[in-house]
Amino acid sequence: MQRSGKAFGSCSRCETVPEKIEDRGGLYLWFPVSHTLNKVISALTQAKLEFQLLEESKCLYIMLEGIAKEKFSTLASSALTNQELKETKVLWMREVEEPKFSDFYRSTSLSSFINFSNSDWLLDLLSEERITTHFQPIVYTSDTSKIFAQEALLRGIDEQGNLIYPGRIFAQAESAGIIFQLDALARTRAIHEAHVHDIKELLFINFSPTSVYDPATCLRRTVQAIDESGIPHSNIVFEVGES
Known part of the structure; x- marks a missing residue:
């Protein structure tokens, strides 16, 4: 991942959770x-x-x-x-x-x-940032005791503290038109928690291509989060969702 020498503004759409109807x-x-x-x-x-x-x-x-x-x-x-x-x-x-x-x-x-x-439940989840990241090790086939990378997996948390799996979250966000906000929050939370857990391996972060209509703007906050965490840019791998 390379830095850009050009300055861009942040994406207000990605960083602003819309109000309920x-x-x-x-x-x-x-x-x-x-x-x-x-x-x-x-x-x-x-x-x-x-x-x-x-x-x-x-x-x-x-x-x-x-x-x-x-x-x-x-x-x-x-x-x-x-x-x-x-x-x-x-x-x-x-x-x-x-x-x-x-x-x-x-x-x-x-x-x-x-x-x-x-989607009131999802808007509450986003505005209160009730999400967490689970990390799934990716190992070498030649020696499964050695970790090659960690894949960041989004999980939501309901008001009772129970996990909400990503299928339900992303399906609702896509149909309701708030995939931009969800994807941006998921990326920055994954980076923050990777820093907290002191992950040294490559970090695989999934994102939906439909949530990034202008990479220079939409990914600016993500790059900022990487810099603030001190994670080398070369350790970040963006994995495009196949769907």
Whole structure:
């Protein structure tokens, strides 16, 4: 791993855990085709959830709070196909706010919105940094008593202190659109704990390529953590997840 002589800013997206969706607010929806819109209107009517059809903006507005938010997520998932959920665009706004042009960068797919709204447990885990690293030795085939490297493996910790395995964590983060924050925290925690355990061998750190859209920026905090730990750059091996 080589140092870059060029200075870059850190990645605010990778280092900032997004806030939970508020209990009360409004959801704006734009549909790929009128057929999808009609299916949602029918489902909302049957569920007795109030909505407004904004003809001028060609979108649907739904006021959601408490149980209504959960109810909408369930009926949308059952009424629409996976493709419709992906192609329907939504924007969540607080109750008293109307969207401005600058808000639309936050728009996302309906499927991501539903998955994010079901990710409070993961957002708590990230904001409280309730993760740890297990190290798995990689040995020489010629002599298994000799360690070649240590592979860093992420584990979450729930509120009762029990381990949460990475499959559940990464699957939820990917579907909810918060893989950037999870991957960045996992990398820096692995480096910190390798330093605490005084690991001298090569350190294999897994990362998802979808979590690094600009290596010079997204990996800056990781490189900083390596420097702060005093681990030689040549000891770090980034292992790209096959998935």
